Amino acid sequence: MTTSLMARAGRMEAGGWVSLYRWIFRRPRTSAGATAFAYTMPTVALYWAFIGVSAAETIGVDFLLHRWPVARVILLVLGLWGVIFMLGMLASMKVNPHEAGPDGLVVRNGVMFSARLGWADMAGISLQVTNLDTSKTFQMLGGVLHVAVTSQTNLHVELREPVVVSLPDRDEEITSLRFWADDPQALLALARQYRKDPVR
Numbered sequence: 001m002t003t004s005l006m007a008r009a010g011r012m013e014a015g016g017w018v019s020l021y022r023w024i025f026r027r028p029r030t031s032a033g034a035t036a037f038a039y040t041m042p043t044v045a046l047y048w049a050f051i052g053v054s055a056a057e058t059i060g061v062d063f064l065l066h067r068w069p070v071a072r073v074i075l076l077v078l079g080l081w082g083v084i085f086m087l088g089m090l091a092s093m094k095v096n097p098h099e100a101g102p103d104g105l106v107v108r109n110g111v112m113f114s115a116r117l118g119w120a121d122m123a124g125i126s127l128q129v130t131n132l133d134t135s136k137t138f139q140m141l142g143g144v145l146h147v148a149v150t151s152q153t154n155l156h157v158e159l160r161e162p163v164v165v166s167l168p169d170r171d172e173e174i175t176s177l178r179f180w181a182d183d184p185q186a187l188l189a190l191a192r193q194y195r196k197d198p199v200r
Contacts, residue, residue, distance in 0.1 A: 004169065008112070008168055008169065011111065011112070012089075012111065012112065013085070013088075015088070015110070015111030015112070016085060016088020016089060016092055016111075017088060019091035019092035019094070019095050019110075019111065020084075020087060020088050020091045022091070022095040023091040023094055023095050027095070028094070028097060029095055029097075030099050031101055031103070031106070033101050033102055034100060034101025034102075034106075035099060035100050035101065036098070036099050037100065037181045037186070037187045038097050038098075038181070038182045039097070039109075039149055039179070039180050039181055039182055040093045040149075041182040042149050042152070042180070043149060043150060047086065047089070047090040048090075050086055051083060051086045051087060051090070054079065054082050054083050054086060055083050057079065058075075058076065058079030058080060058082070058083060061076075061079060062075070062076050062079070089110065092110035092111045093109075096108045096109075096110055096111060096114070098179070098181055098187065100187055100190045100191055101194075102194065103119075104116060104117050104118040104121070104194075105117045105125075105157070105191060107147060107157075107177060107179045109137055109138075109147050112168040113137075113138065113147065113166075113167065113168065115165045115177065117157065117159070117163070119191075119194050120160075121159055121163065122157055122158065122159060122195065123158040123160045124157075124158045124197075125155065125158070125188060125191045125192070126156050126158075127154060127155060127184055127188055128153075128154065128155065128156040128178065129152065129154045130146065130153045130154075130178055131151060132146060132148055132153075134151065135150070137149075138168070140174075143162070143173070143174060143175040143176065144176040144177070144178060145165065145167075145174045145176070145177050146179070147177070147178070147179040147180070148179075148180060152180055153178040153180050154179075154180055154181065155178065155179055155180070155181055155184050156177075157176060157177045157178070157179075158176050159174070159175055159176060159177070162174060162175050
């Protein structure tokens with residue numbers, strides 16, 4: 001395991017715990033005066049399914065290993081850690097939403113990605129559903145960064161000039177950004193209001 005991979009794993013682990021705290025105490029990561037926009041609708045049921053199966057599996061294994069206390073404790077700890085880890089991943093999506101405010105747009109994905117774009121940096125923003133061939137969250141296609149949810153994006157931001165954004169494992173120069181929002185119409189309307197785009 002490389003140092004970079006270890007650092008990302010550590011960041012995700014720490015971010016999960018912080019996100020659980022924020023989720024429990026209802027403290028989402030949003031700037032003053034900005035409006036939050038979720039991006040979890042296509043995946044939340046899947047997360048809960050995995051969490052439920054993992055919890056049931058942990059209980060089942062604990063019951064089966066009651067005669068072997070050392071193995072029982074080890075697997076119980078690992079099982080509980082797995083459940084908490086998945087809860088942390090879901091929490092990180094919930095408490096790190098996209099946001100649109102007077103200063104611009106912030107596109108996020110959990111604790112691993114955050115790109116802040118000023119309204120003046122954008123040549124335009126539009127609805128555009130894109131279906132991708134792979135399930136990777138971050139995909140670079142010809143200078144266009146897709147921040148996908150279940151292999152889809154539905155908003156397209158065209159930039160006036162290329163900007164550099166930080167992905168979990170590298171920096172990339174992009175000319176456009178495509179991402180998913182659960183309510184793209186509302187985000188688009190607010191963005192056009194801030195950008196003072198003409199109504200079409």
